[in-house]
Amino acid sequence: MKVSFIIPAYNEEGILGACLESVQREIAHGRYEAEIIVVNNASTDRTAEIARGFSEVRVVNEQHKGLTHARQAGYRASSGDLIANIDADTVIPEGWLATVMSEFERNPNLVALSGPFVYHDLPFLKRTLANLFITTYPLVNFIVQHILHAGAILQGGNFVLRRTALAKIGGYDTSIEFYGEDTDIARRISKVGEVKWTLRFPIYASGRRLQKEGLLGTGFRYALNFFWTIIFRKPYTLEHYDIRTKK
Numbered sequence: 001m002k003v004s005f006i007i008p009a010y011n012e013e014g015i016l017g018a019c020l021e022s023v024q025r026e027i028a029h030g031r032y033e034a035e036i037i038v039v040n041n042a043s044t045d046r047t048a049e050i051a052r053g054f055s056e057v058r059v060v061n062e063q064h065k066g067l068t069h070a071r072q073a074g075y076r077a078s079s080g081d082l083i084a085n086i087d088a089d090t091v092i093p094e095g096w097l098a099t100v101m102s103e104f105e106r107n108p109n110l111v112a113l114s115g116p117f118v119y120h121d122l123p124f125l126k127r128t129l130a131n132l133f134i135t136t137y138p139l140v141n142f143i144v145q146h147i148l149h150a151g152a153i154l155q156g157g158n159f160v161l162r163r164t165a166l167a168k169i170g171g172y173d174t175s176i177e178f179y180g181e182d183t184d185i186a187r188r189i190s191k192v193g194e195v196k197w198t199l200r201f202p203i204y205a206s207g208r209r210l211q212k213e214g215l216l217g218t219g220f221r222y223a224l225n226f227f228w229t230i231i232f233r234k235p236y237t238l239e240h241y242d243i244r245t246k247k
Contacts, residue, residue, distance in 0.1 A: 007019065013047050020051065026096055035078065037058050048061070064174075072171050086203065104160075107196075113160045113198075115198050120206075130219075134199075168192050172185065208243050
């Protein structure tokens with residue numbers, strides 16, 4: 001199976017390189033068939049230039065700013081059987097793609113795979129509390145998906161979708177700006193197959209939002225929008241603070 005990495009990027013000149021290096025290392029390590037698409041989402045810095053400096057990285061420009069617009073643009077430009085959604089501030093660990101291939105090859109009913117963020121740059125206490133919160137995800141996913149049949153959990157910035165399933169649900173909902181975008185995909189795609197969330201599929205991510213907005217406030221806001229999107233099919237919070245550097 002071919003994997004398409006879709007990486008939305010708005011003013012990420014300072015960290016995009018580390019993300020792309022990790023993706024290229026992982027592809028080369030297993031000699032996987034893959035493509036890397038960076039969606040330059042109305043950046044005003046050197047994001048696009050940095051992305052073009054990497055061989056075999058394709059840049060797609062999407063001037064309509066917004067995470068779901070960027071994801072949709074990348075999806076439409078891609079050709080992979082699997083759509084790997086990661087963020088520009090993430091770094092994938094060794095074995096990440098091996099897990100993807102193993103999970104999707106052995107379970108034809110699997111339509112989405114996701115796992116936790118490991119916030120590598122948070123202070124110890126905040127990192128520990130965030131990790132404890134994340135350990136509840138598998139149980140919540142099981143209850144919501146298999147008992148309530150109301151949706152599922154996907155970790156935005158670390159989830160892989162089967163292309164045929166994404167096509168069945170009509171792609172990403174571009175009316176959702178930020179909060180709830182991953183829950184909306186999980187809710188809809190769980191209707192056509194199985195969504196798996198496992199602690200054995202981590203990705204390294206920046207904790208910059210948790211640092212700027214506070215651990216408890218951010219956690220509450222994400223939880224509120226998760227359940228609101230599951231119940232009412234739209235997020236509660238319609239605006240978000242942009243943590244990226246603007247120029």
